[in-house]
Amino acid sequence: MHDSEERYPPPLCHEGTREAVICRIEGWYGLEIPPEKKIMWVHAPAGHGKTAVAGTVSKKMESRTDLDFNPVGATFFFWRTSEERNSPARFIITLAYQFTMSIPELAPHIEAAVKQNPMVLNKALEVQLMKLIVEPFKSLGDLDNMPHRLVIIDGLDECINSDQQSRVEKQYAEDQERVQVRVLELIRVIHSHNLPLCFLILSRPEPWIKQHIESRSFQHITETLDLYEVGDLWGDVEKFVRDELARIGETLDPQLGNDEEWPGEDIVKHFLRKAGSHMLYAATVIRHIDNPYDNPRQLLQDILKSKFNSTQDLTHSTSFSSLHELYRQILRSCPPKNRATMIGVLEELLAAGRKFQYAGKVHAAFNILDRLSGRAPGRGIRALRPLHAVIRLSGDDDRRPGDSPFFYHSSFAEFLTDQSQPLPDVTINVQKGLSRLLAGCLNALSAITIDAQVCEEHVQFSLESWPRIWQRWIRSADADPSSHLKALLATDLTACFVQNVMGNGINGLLSCLNGLYHPTHNIITYDMSLSVCTTLVEDVLSHVRSSMDACMRHVLGLDPEWFSSHRVNPALCLYLYMIEMSKHHPVLAFDNAVQALKGLLETQERLFKELEELVEEHVIVFDSIVDGEGRAVMDMFKLVRQDVE
Template sequence: MSFLSSPLPLTLSPRDALDCNFSPTQYTGDDGLHLLHSAIAIGASYDSAERYPPPRCHPQTRKVVFEIILAWTNNAQHGPRVLWVNGDAGSGKSAISQTVAEYCAQSGQLGATFFFSHGKGDLSDGRLLFPTIAYKLASSLPALRAPLSHAIHSNPSILSDCLEVQVQKLIVEPFSNICHPSVPTLIVIDNLDACEGAEMQHLILTLVAQILVVHRLPLCFFITSRVPSHLQITFDAPIFCKLANRISLENFISDTDVKVFLRAEFANIRQYHQHIQDIPARWPAADVIDLLVQKSGGQFLYPATVLKYVDDPNGDPAERLTDVVVAAMSPKPSSLTPTDQLYHHVLSTCPDPTALLRVLGPLAVTYSALPTTELEKILGLTPGDADTRLRDIHALVDVPMPSAMSPPHTLRIPQQSTKEFLVDIHRSFMFRIETGKYHAEMARGCIRFIGEMDSVEDIDLASYQYVRRKWTRHLSQAMPAPDLLQDLCELRFVYSRLPSEVREVVAWLKSLPIPPPDVLDVWQTWQVQLHAQTVYCIP
């Protein structure tokens, strides 16, 4: 979908972009867009490789909801310009957003999308929302390219300005220089509650209201989220009562939709595996379907997980479905939901939970997707270890096959609800992931990776970006394990760190209940030397 023939390398950060020297004689018309490309969340788009394969709604489900949504998109110029779709985890919000985005992309109404994701670095950073929207709008509305590019070329500091300035310079003013389309252009913002910080979420909605009410831009916004109290308060404010329609998916819980979804997907599984397994034509039985529908509670998370487990390439679908039914009918702690019980069943099929958590734990705390081979390098695992340890839990972890649409062999945990289960000891029990422990593992891996970069010929770009940008983030959330503190004493590593990294390390060390004096002294000494060098260099 990119409209740039040669965007800046992905290693260029927004701050790096400010240091680029573009002279007027070099200006080609797209230079500003090249700079903007460095300040966007690349994986936030509906067609991003990081989201492949994306969740989609089955065409025979959610019919009433989609009728309402499509009626709103067709009449947005005459009514409320915001539609807020809200629901609990597993209610299918992201699948609805994906389907709406794809439909409106085909009709020509889609302008931009941003799919937030909990704790995923750029995908949870609200500061990247409006630059990303502006960049995608310039692709959808080519008339915006020249004024947007010129604005950034004239003042690259826009990329590091506050959100209010970015909205004004990147969206409002460029729109003032073009003829507005006759039909409002759609902006999809999915999973807004996954944006870090309640204040940031409120600010985003405030700026959306200003775009529509004060500046009257020809845009409409489709927004999905859970319903935390602060978002409920914002949408209940007088401005949004007039500006926004809302759909609560809790009002559209449908056992019929779940049953249609299950029957269609089981038919696909039966057809795919027919040449390998002798699956009965009437499989599964009606009472099995009824049991799964009853366990789903009208939501799609439970049946979708069942289907992924049954369709695992390493097992017999009929046998695996029998296992699910037996597990669903077995007595479990009353505190566990049917989905939690299913998660326990899937995880318990792994013969070595310790080895499983050695990969699953770090995967749950990574800030962006990494190729499997690179994650293994960071964790110090041998090639193939990650696949071997996750082989039995494909129902919970996506391992996309290599294709033209996705990075080869990239692991990810697609459902935020899965991560919430894993970190809650009252739900996951023996499978609990202690996030501080695995942040420490990732921090150690990044430190080791940085130390070995000089001796490695072929460095993966994604890994290089990740370890350089995210290692201090992992450190800030890490438990002060002895091995980690020992790694931080490696002088060659310490003396190669930038001032910003040194500040973050010193701040983390000081935040510990008992700051390790030897480690703190090493970093503070280097911090003083760096400061002295900076002062000495100032003329």
Template sequence: MHESAERPPDPSCHPGTRTAILDQLDKWSFEQPSNSPMLWLHGCAGIGKSAIAQQFAASCHHRSQLGGSFFFKRGSAGCGTWRNLVPTLAYQLNVSFPQLGPLIQHAVETDKLVLGKAMRHQLEKLFIQPFRDAPPLASRPILVIDGLDECEDRSAQTTLIHALIDILRSGDAPLHILICSRSEAHLREVFEAPESLDVCRGLEIWANAAASADIRRYLTEEFSRIYHTHNARGTVLGKNWPGEDTIEHLVKKSSGTFIYASTVLRYVDDEYSHPAKRLKTVCNLDPASLTALDDLYTQILSAIPNRPTLLRLLHICATMIGRCDPEDVDIVLQMPQGTSRALLRGLHAVVQVAPVDMIRPQKPIQFLHASFGDFLMDPQRSSSFSVSGEELQKTLVHEMACALLSSASLEIETFRLFASAFLACLPRIQPSAELLLVFRNVDFQHKLFSSIRAWGEAQTIITWLKRFYPASLDLIRIWGKFSRLASAFELPLLPYGFYRNWHLPPQSTVTSSNYDYSKISTRQYLQQSADLLDIIRISTVLPPEICHATLMHDVLDLLALKWDALLPLIKITEPVNSVDLEDIQDFLRDPDKCGDLWMPRDKILRFTALQCIHRMKGNLRTKNFIHFNEKWISILCHCEPDAEVLDALKDLDFTPVFSSLELDPEYHRKGLVDPAWFADILEWIQKAHSPPPQLIRSWGRQKRIVEECYARLGGPDN
């Protein structure tokens, strides 16, 4: 019961927080009749479900609506199993609704063994029969059942849901029933089954911006209370303690869940300790202060079988900051497809996994709590569940190397993330002959370097290789060349929408160095390397802000080239011992200098546009399409809409992607599919001389469909 002395002092919601959810619950409680007499309130561990249930139960009690409440608690003798559930609720109904009281008492007196019988029999005798025989009630009694996932018998959890749904569907017991639990897979399957939806709906609590705002208010007001309490005891604290920066740090670490914030506050608000010192300890990530949270994580992990495989899986997730999907983890760990999903199924309380049929760009596996990653990486906190051991690091590096070497099945962004994780782990292990053999593989060299986004990452490899000198001398020389290229192609951070607003660079520019690139050697290298010539030609029509980054990652992919296509740049620039892309671009922009190598800009744009259309068609049904669209559609709109380009465009159809807008809000939140693209392309097509009407209709339809999706979902957060 919500007022039971047996229950630990779980607080209600902090005043002024969770108001939107509580308002929804209040509105649902007054629905007469209700289309959804059962409401499933669910969310991740620690997000505050019990506090909301406690607050709602208290409000219902105050309004004389509460029929009864039951709060499961794992390990509790009285609240850990289903055995006391029905009798406890029946007792409360007996007290709260006098019309039912005599009928419930009669049921117990006539069947003295009812409390020891099966759940459905108890519900029939103590719920259904009394409601059938009672006069109509003025309002529907509300039952609150919290922590269903903490009931020790999993089969009893699903049996209870089915039994209550059957009661509500029959109409024999006019009740409102609120069930709160974690979003466990086996519970989700029952609540969201088609046969349940006529009486049940779900309300998920999200760790979103509104939750962070509530946590900020909670922390601010609780720290104020702690300040005044300890100040009255003579404890000296700074005037502005704890400060906005500290509160923002704790809000960020809370990841939208109250469990971290409440644990921190309990730790800081110690009667016999100085709160400032305790808070400093928390901010310095002292694990000893978070035992309640650690116990929760340990409890969740202990229930998962196959611990060695689980640790390998969690290690890669922690290393990748939760940015890989289960199918890619299966590839890296060389496990049968579906293994990772099966293991992660039991971690729904702390890990979020996208459904297998949903495209989720860049964020398939997510740790729901930032502190969960800290817990896993700190052996003092996680003990046998720690994933920071040297042997795990060594194994992961070897597994990632093998995955990168055979990366055909990895998406572009996932490949880059794995490569980044590989480079992050590399310095922590000793070189081995086996790993050096992998580094000597030419294909591996190109694949790894294709993911490098900065000079420092190439230097990481060189520094690591020097630990195995002189056996690694040949590799040090190779990566020295790659390092020079990487220094020319640092990846800038560009704002959303940048590509829609840039303009073509001038037709010709002033040479930016004194070195004469018109020498025969430069022309010769470019003539002998058609691929490099195409790459630099494309770069001449890109704005300076993006041409380096685009060359580094996308032009090579656009043209299906490897990194050896760029190696002639080193030979061209050897006299000045640096790679200055702008000088070579200036050379190719000037017809007087480059002679027969010169190509008019309109032809370069047409060539680039045709390549973009071809690649977008190939990538449209994969996650990879999002890495082309924004910049390449802007290139397309700078090209002359001639017959060849329009003909290639006629069967480019984005409508298969639009369903992802409905399934996955990530698409519209981050602008991964932007209505502005379609408006731009349609306007560009209409500028053509005699544009094909069918093409205008096709892109007009695509523009209309995506705008309708955005009207329902809202536009991207710019």
């Protein structure tokens, strides 16, 4: 949602800029009469302020005092670095929830749909759409007299279906295209039911999005707006630059003589020539020179002295030539003595960024990375201080957890990992960062026991994140992959898994469980190109499996009142599902689980019933994991009950 805490403070257009674009969107939407084409697609390359436009439109619409209804029906801001917002899983549910707030008369119908069938929240998105949006609207009867609401969907290209990513780049690209087209089809279906809704979609002009928008099914219902062709982009950048330089100048005036002008018209014009119509370039330069620890005048002069020719049309350039040159200059500003540390920290940020659970708590995140990599406390963030224009170094007051935890804009992260971009004395190897983090996590796990209190943040992070880091680590690219395998073999994983269940987050445990009893598609053997002793790999896999079995026996033997906590139930359900559905599951593990369930049933009928109901709820979810046979676990529960009775 555009006003959620996750996006605070929300990106907005600089005052007095993008006015033509905002006016065009408002004119399309109208108020009294719905537009002829109820879908508008606004597109532009990265860094052209699409999200700021979306946020500004939302804010302006909702601030209208001359209306007796809220013109903004719902918003959804996709963002590739947020696990909550980089897949369509919550798309329909989020829209439906917001409709209950913006259109109060819909609330009882949507609530009734959920109460009638709670499993609708786990159904396919197409089913959710009908049950939670279309049918509730139809239940209101005459919709012709209802004010039409605007639904804003920003960053469609950021919808990457991260929970289903393939390790193969080609497959990942195909998944990304498929899921974005799926969202477009959901919007088209809603439109086909003639509901009082208009859709504003903002995205990069990805070829598959453009092709689908221009297809026969979309073309006659969609108005297209190219941000680069509307308004005075050069004038917007000039206003932003002059305003921001004036703001910085206010802090410099007491330090300057009366005869010294800041920044000087020649410098302003030079800056504007280099920025062209590229607002991201201008904003990055402003952040770079707005540094209380350095001389803004000198920093700006260093940028402007670059001999790079920025007169080329970079707006539609996929390489962002002048922006990348700016990034190179910023990297050069890092003192040589700190460069090795800077490279190491950048590798770790890129390795940990998307899955980092301390998103927004920037200082805590850097402290964790320092601990895991063996650096002195605070050294990592100090090494990156010259990069404050592109790396988020501020504390919790500046947090935007939905954004990248570390990078102001995804283009810098993409620049660092683009092997075709020559960097000044900098070679970034994300796999090295992953390997260091994994070594640090395994070292932190080595001291964990079942009964210990896990308080240190870097240990909590390791418990939750090591399986995901392990999955991204390409072992065949590591000089000595056996060291991590040996470290994992020496770790008390039973204690680690129990600590996950006891309250330190079960996502890591669930990552280990997924496919654990499959002979090859499990967390240990997925990369069979690894030239490591097969016996060692088999030993580690056996260790992980036996540790998981021991963890579940331990959990099932806990006090029944504690066991009633639903935190354990999803993990236990998935565990039972995996060992039951795998043709290769260990008979002993299965027998132990069944015996423990019998003991639970005999001890307390109510708790067993709760678990049985939860399994029933998750059958559809589990069906998608192992070829649609989730009923087998339910059958197992019935057999256990019959045996005891």
